Amino acid sequence: MEDFLVLFQLGLPLALVTLGWFAGATTERRHYLDIKAREQKFLNQPALSSKQYDPELRVREAEMACGSVVVSIDHFKRFMSALRMLFGGEIQSYASLIDRARREAILRMKESAPDADAYLNMRLQTSSISSSTGREAIGTVEVLAYATAVKFAPVGQAEAESTTHEI
C-alpha cells in the first residue's frame, strides 16, 4: 500500500526525492573518499574478529575501544527501495548506506585508540532506531563497533616482521 502512495502522491515527494538524490549522492561520494583515505592510515593496525593475533607477541597493554554512528537514508533511497519492494530483490541503495556506516564505525573505533597495534575480537552491532512508526517511518540505524585494542611489547626483529603480516 505504502508503495502505491509513494508512487502516486507526486509533488512534494518528488522534490524531496530529487533533493535526496543530489545531496545524497554527493555526500556518499565524499564519504567514501574520506573512508578510503582513513582506512589507508590504519592498514597496519588490523581489526580482527578472532581473540588472538600472534601468540608469539607479548601484549603490553589492553583496553576497550568503541565507535558508533547513526545514519538514516535519504528520500531518494527510500523511493528506490519502495520501487524495489514491488519486484523483490536486493536493495542496493540500502546496502551502500549500511556499508558506509559500518566502515565509519570501525574507523571511529580505531581512532578512539589510535596507537594500538591490533584490535582483537571486534564485534559489530546494528540496531534500528526509527524516530516514528508507520508510513512516515524512515530507516534509521545505529552501528556500533567495539574491540579490545592491544599494544604489543617490542621484541626487536620479530615485532617488525609480524606487523607487516597480511591478515
Place this chain on the structure above:
Amino acid sequence: MRGLILTNIDSVPGHRIVRHFGLVQGSTIRAKHVGTDFLAGLKNIVGGELKGYTDLLQESRSEATSRMVAQARELGANAVINVRFTTSSVAQGASEILCYGTAVVVD
C-alpha cells in the same frame, strides 16, 4: 582512563586472572529531546549521519559502562572481561543500552 581494565576477550592479555566475581552490568534508558528529534527530521531529507543521535547514544553508552565499572569496583575487581553491549528500544523514542561483563581480579 578509569583505572580499571576493560576487554571484550575472555582474558586480559599479559595478565593472569586470579579471581572471578561473576557478572556485572550497567544499563541506562534514554529518550531524546524534541530539539534533536526535530533536527534529525530535517536531516532525514538528505540522509546521512544523524550527529545528535550518535552523540546521545555514545553518551548513554559511557553512562552504562561507568555503572558497570562502579559495580565491579564495589566487588573489588580491577578488570572486567568479556564486555558486551546491547541496545534495545523499549518505547517509541527511547532506547535502552545495556553493558555487561565478568568482573575479575588480575595480577
